[in-house]
Amino acid sequence: MAVSALGYYDDFGGRFVAETLVPALEELENAYREHVLSAAFQNEWRDMLRHYVGRPTPLYRADRLARLLDPAQKTIGELWLKREDLCHTGAHKINNALGQVLLAKKLGKKRIIAETGAGQHGVATATACAVLGLPCEVFMGSVDVLRQAPNVARMQMLGAKVIAVESGSKTLKDAMNEALRDWVTNVRTTHYCVGSAAGPHPYPMLVSELQRVIGDEVRVQFNQQSGGLPDGVVACVGGGSNAIGMFRAFVADPVALYGVEAAGEGVHSGKHAATLTAGRVGVLHGARTMVLADDDGQIVEAHSVSAGLDYPGVGPEHASLMASGRATYLSATDEEALASTERVARSEGLLIALETAHAFARLPEIAELERNKHGRPARLALCLSGRGDKDLGTLRDRLGFGKDV
Amino acid sequence: MTVERIEQRLAGLRAEGRTALVIYLTIGDPSVEDSVACALAAARAGADILELGVPFSDPTADGPVIAAAAFRAIHNGGSFRAALETAEAVRKESSIPIILFTYYNPLVAFGDERAADDALRVGADGFLVVDLPPEEGAVLRARAKRNRLAIIPLVAPTTGLDREPHLFEGASGFVYYVSVTGVTGAGAAPLSEAAERAAGIRERARLPVVIGFGIRTSADAERAASHGADGVVVGSEIVRAIAAAASREARVAAVEQLVGALRAGLDSRPR
Numbered sequence A: 001m002a003v004s005a006l007g008y009y010d011d012f013g014g015r016f017v018a019e020t021l022v023p024a025l026e027e028l029e030n031a032y033r034e035h036v037l038s039a040a041f042q043n044e045w046r047d048m049l050r051h052y053v054g055r056p057t058p059l060y061r062a063d064r065l066a067r068l069l070d071p072a073q074k075t076i077g078e079l080w081l082k083r084e085d086l087c088h089t090g091a092h093k094i095n096n097a098l099g100q101v102l103l104a105k106k107l108g109k110k111r112i113i114a115e116t117g118a119g120q121h122g123v124a125t126a127t128a129c130a131v132l133g134l135p136c137e138v139f140m141g142s143v144d145v146l147r148q149a150p151n152v153a154r155m156q157m158l159g160a161k162v163i164a165v166e167s168g169s170k171t172l173k174d175a176m177n178e179a180l181r182d183w184v185t186n187v188r189t190t191h192y193c194v195g196s197a198a199g200p201h202p203y204p205m206l207v208s209e210l211q212r213v214i215g216d217e218v219r220v221q222f223n224q225q226s227g228g229l230p231d232g233v234v235a236c237v238g239g240g241s242n243a244i245g246m247f248r249a250f251v252a253d254p255v256a257l258y259g260v261e262a263a264g265e266g267v268h269s270g271k272h273a274a275t276l277t278a279g280r281v282g283v284l285h286g287a288r289t290m291v292l293a294d295d296d297g298q299i300v301e302a303h304s305v306s307a308g309l310d311y312p313g314v315g316p317e318h319a320s321l322m323a324s325g326r327a328t329y330l331s332a333t334d335e336e337a338l339a340s341t342e343r344v345a346r347s348e349g350l351l352i353a354l355e356t357a358h359a360f361a362r363l364p365e366i367a368e369l370e371r372n373k374h375g376r377p378a379r380l381a382l383c384l385s386g387r388g389d390k391d392l393g394t395l396r397d398r399l400g401f402g403k404d405v
Numbered sequence B: 001m002t003v004e005r006i007e008q009r010l011a012g013l014r015a016e017g018r019t020a021l022v023i024y025l026t027i028g029d030p031s032v033e034d035s036v037a038c039a040l041a042a043a044r045a046g047a048d049i050l051e052l053g054v055p056f057s058d059p060t061a062d063g064p065v066i067a068a069a070a071f072r073a074i075h076n077g078g079s080f081r082a083a084l085e086t087a088e089a090v091r092k093e094s095s096i097p098i099i100l101f102t103y104y105n106p107l108v109a110f111g112d113e114r115a116a117d118d119a120l121r122v123g124a125d126g127f128l129v130v131d132l133p134p135e136e137g138a139v140l141r142a143r144a145k146r147n148r149l150a151i152i153p154l155v156a157p158t159t160g161l162d163r164e165p166h167l168f169e170g171a172s173g174f175v176y177y178v179s180v181t182g183v184t185g186a187g188a189a190p191l192s193e194a195a196e197r198a199a200g201i202r203e204r205a206r207l208p209v210v211i212g213f214g215i216r217t218s219a220d221a222e223r224a225a226s227h228g229a230d231g232v233v234v235g236s237e238i239v240r241a242i243a244a245a246a247s248r249e250a251r252v253a254a255v256e257q258l259v260g261a262l263r264a265g266l267d268s269r270p271r
């Protein structure tokens, strides 16, 4: 979808920031046009994606899981998994982090900051900074520091400074608040490497451009390995970067787009992160989008078992894709995500991230919808956005693994 | 009155060779009734303009003092609605210019047009929306203009001269110059530099200029005003004083004392 000059996707997006940041966002927007779209930048970045990240990532046909979910072979014809878990650092986040840190170097920035929830974007940014030679500081809610402890150690090992954020809900939203405060203070020397397709213009545009490589590859691979286009593509939605990366290549085609949000303890429980499904229009972290807020406009705390989806906002392009009806957004609960994680591990030998597990959890319903639409079993492609090693602590607590041996 | 109230106050002070003292309070910290009492106390003690701060859950432009006040205030009933109530109560007793100081999302939830209409109804004189650069908020701006309410533009140290005209277009009341690249309550604001830049802005904008962020003491206020700024804003220091006091009487006394001292400091300085 085309973005307007002021950074709008229809009614959503824009640049709602303190005046201090406006010049930096203008600079970044100019850098986007001058560099990111240039052949020289693209060559440098894609060379790293190939030799350092390990792209293109495979598109894997998961027959055992397909049969487990649909033994009668009525709804799921083919299930294809885009293996972003095989990226260096274990998630799609590295595509964006490398691109932004490369861009920051072109802008002459001396320092990189980032926010992180699951720690995957923090690890990706720390990695990009290590390999490109810039100092890195990562803001992380103190709740997430505990539940994603392995990633904290990884970031520190990579030379990044991890700053635990104690304010508010002590999760991703508050990490982003603190990163914005740092950026307001150090904006002349520092690049803020935003981790999702959210935030003020030009971040949603920039991040989606750096993540579209996912869907672009799927499109080619699907055609080679299966033929034609999938009936639908599926991704989990936190801020929405892996989903928009997956969707972008198919948005102009007759391919259904499905995003799955975190329903936490249920969308009616008051403890969820289903911003699109159950939120309202508002302004958070620089964009007009869907948010979880009360009648006074106070942002309410999100809840999800997965730190990467535990966010009360969402990228503005998703708000627009939902409003236009072009994409369909569903949600999955903590319990469903946990059950999916176990199912995928047992049937395919893949230990997936809890974020990704939300997308898997809605596959039966999505397949049913597509089967009904086409009158035959559907061919689906799902973005396996990351691996789950980081979640072993949560899996042990919630599912009991690793306790008695 | 509305925007004229702000402009007349600033013009009157300038004619007397005095510097305006703008006082910020977080509404609802520790209660809305306390905020009304403290706002009136500030007005009595010599404040020239009040900024009634709407607490927001995600105050990304604020440092720890005002952020903590916002969290307490939300818990104690602070909101845009409460700021309107405070404005209404203050207006019954005082003709001091009142600016509603807020992040944008509370206005989105309230409704842009309704916010501008209710602000007019309760006797507020303008809005300052921290995260609403001039490219955004067309509906609020149009309605505020129709209601003759000021929308105060912010200029930052990072703002280039080429962007300034865009910020001044359609502005009224005054221009708020943010003294420091940073959040509220930051120490060591470069106030002398800010004072110089503010003087330039005053000429280019053809509007009064008020300097805010990082002003705590009379000495800071004097330094900020040293190049002819029309006014200075004191925020975190007031919020801190209110938070440190243990009763409503003590809060009122603390505000009177602090505002009185700032007022005396500014008035003793030859302009």
Ligand SMILES: Cc1ncc(COP(=O)(O)O)c(C=O)c1O
Residues within 6 Å of the ligand: A091, A092, A117, A118, A119, A120, A121, A195, A196, A197, A236, A237, A238, A239, A240, A241, A242, A243, A307, A308, A309, A353, A355, A356, A385, A386, A387
């Ligand atoms: C593996 C994985 N998937 C998905 C997400 C959610 O982010 P987004 O919606 O931007 O893809 C995260 C965020 O941390 C993640 O680590």
